[in-house]
Structure formats: C-alpha cells, structure tokens
Amino acid sequence: MMKKIYSSTPIQSVKVEEVGPSEKKLAYYGVILALCVIATKLYFLNEEHIKRFIFETKLITYEQVVTDGEIMLTYAWKTSIRYSRYWISLLCGALVTYFTWLMVYLDSKDPGNVPPSPFSPKQKYSYIPVFHLNYAFGLLMGILVASFCYIKGFSLEY
Template sequence: MLHQKLSEKYSDYPHGTPKTHNLKEETPVVSERKIAACGLIISCLVISYKIFIIYGSTIENIFLEQKLVTYNVITKDGNEMLMYSWKTAVRYSNLWLPALCGFLSSYFTWIMVYLDSNIPGVQPPSPLSPNKYRVQSGHTFHLNYVFAIIVGVLVFSYMYLRGISLQY
C-alpha cells in the first residue's frame, strides 16, 4: 500500500523517486567560462600565427642572427669567443662584483635576522610584514633589519673603494 502511494506520487519523475535518481547519467553542461577560455586560446593562436607569418623573417633576425663578434672568430676557434666574453666580464667586474657581494651579504644577514627572531616575520616584524604585525609591536622599523641593509652597503662601498675586481 505504501509502495503504491509512493509510486503514484512520484510517477512524474522519469527515473523513479528523487532518492534513486542517478546524477551520473546526466550529460555535462558546458559553461560560458569554458567556452570563453577555449575561444581566447584559439584567438591567441590565430593572432600569433598571423604575426609569425607576417613578421617571421624579422623575428628570426632579432633572435637568431645577432652578431656579437664576427663569424671568423667563432669558426677559427671557440676559445677566442670565450676569451672575449671573459675579458668583457673582467673589464666591468670592478662594479658588478662589489654589487653582487653587497647584495648577497645583505641577503644572508637579512635571513639570519629573520630566522633568529622569536616568530619569524611577526616578532619583530620585518618591513615586508603586514601592517597589523607592525602595529602590534609598536615600532615602525626595527634596527635588526636596517642593520642587514647597512651591512650590504658597507660591503659594496668597501670593495668598490678598494678597487676589488677580477684580474685577467
């Protein structure tokens, strides 16, 4: 009797009662977002293909045929190319070597201060921490982190003034 009443009540449903309705049998619906993403990808591919067809030779000249040195030097001996690059790097090493050492010493000092704090980034807060942590501590900046930057500047200025560079 109960079965008969339920079957009459849910006779309109194609799959029986709502509890026995299987969701896996429904076909997936394509959303507007998926269609828009596919359209964007296809249009980008078409535009990039057209640009490559129109400006292909110019693009190849820019990326593939830049002559840093003559082909004679390269074909004569690969060693000469390496020597040319090394001489160029050594020539400007009085500036980039102190800058690199200053940056690395500042970075490592910053990391040591950051990891040595009670709660890294929170107590004491770094200048890159969110504003709520800086307000909690009551200070706008901490000398610990300023010290890390000062170390990098001092290393750079010492090496630059002493003329420390690579020698050839």
C-alpha cells in the same frame, strides 16, 4: 487603416546597365597582366639577391665554428673581467645583506612577526615601524661591505 501618400511628381526608374561577363573577364585579365609585369620587374631588379637567397649554400667547417665560439667566449670573459670591480662589490654587498637578514629572521622570537620582516604584510592598526632597526642594520652592513670592496678595488683583473 493606412493612408496612401501621393507625391506630386512621378517616380522615374533609372535603368542601370549591368556589366557583361566579357567586360569582367577583360578587367580580371588586365589586373593579372599588371601583376605579372610588376612581379617580373621586381624579379629582374633584385635577381642577384633572390638567387643568392635561394641557391647559395654556405657550408661552415667545424674549425670556423670553434674559432667563432672561442672569439665570442673570449670577448664575454674580457667584458666581465673589465666590469668585475662593480659587480663583485654589488654581489658581496647583496650577499652580506641577505645573510644578515636571514640571521635576524631566524633569531627572532616569532620569525616574520616580531620583529616584522620588510616583506611581511603590513598590519593596519599597528604602530610598529615597518622597517625594523635589525633589518636596517643588515642593509647598512651590505652597503658598507659593497663600498669597502669598491674602494679597495676587488676585481678579477690581474
């Protein structure tokens, strides 16, 4: 059975008056009017920018496109020539390292395993050095060729 609990003070109900439809409509109209005022002010403050954005059409001639492209290509070519001393040296060193490693890899008894390539998966209980001397020699040759090209000043500048 349920026990009834009585309180010593009686519960008073508070009657809340509901907002009528006319007051809600008035609030909505006020918000809409405020938004219209803000939008109008923003439009008149930025009228030039809006008209230029919407109505201005800029026609570009073919000669301008060719000239702009030629200027950009000339700038890119000059920049690549300016730094060619660095990237040609690095490219030559990387290519020598790649071809030396390729020769060692293809000349080995079991390619990738004897001697193990630097990119082959590591064996858990193997005491074979991970970076074999043949591959280290290829890396050393790449570094020497890159430094030789840099010291001699190989570049595309004339």
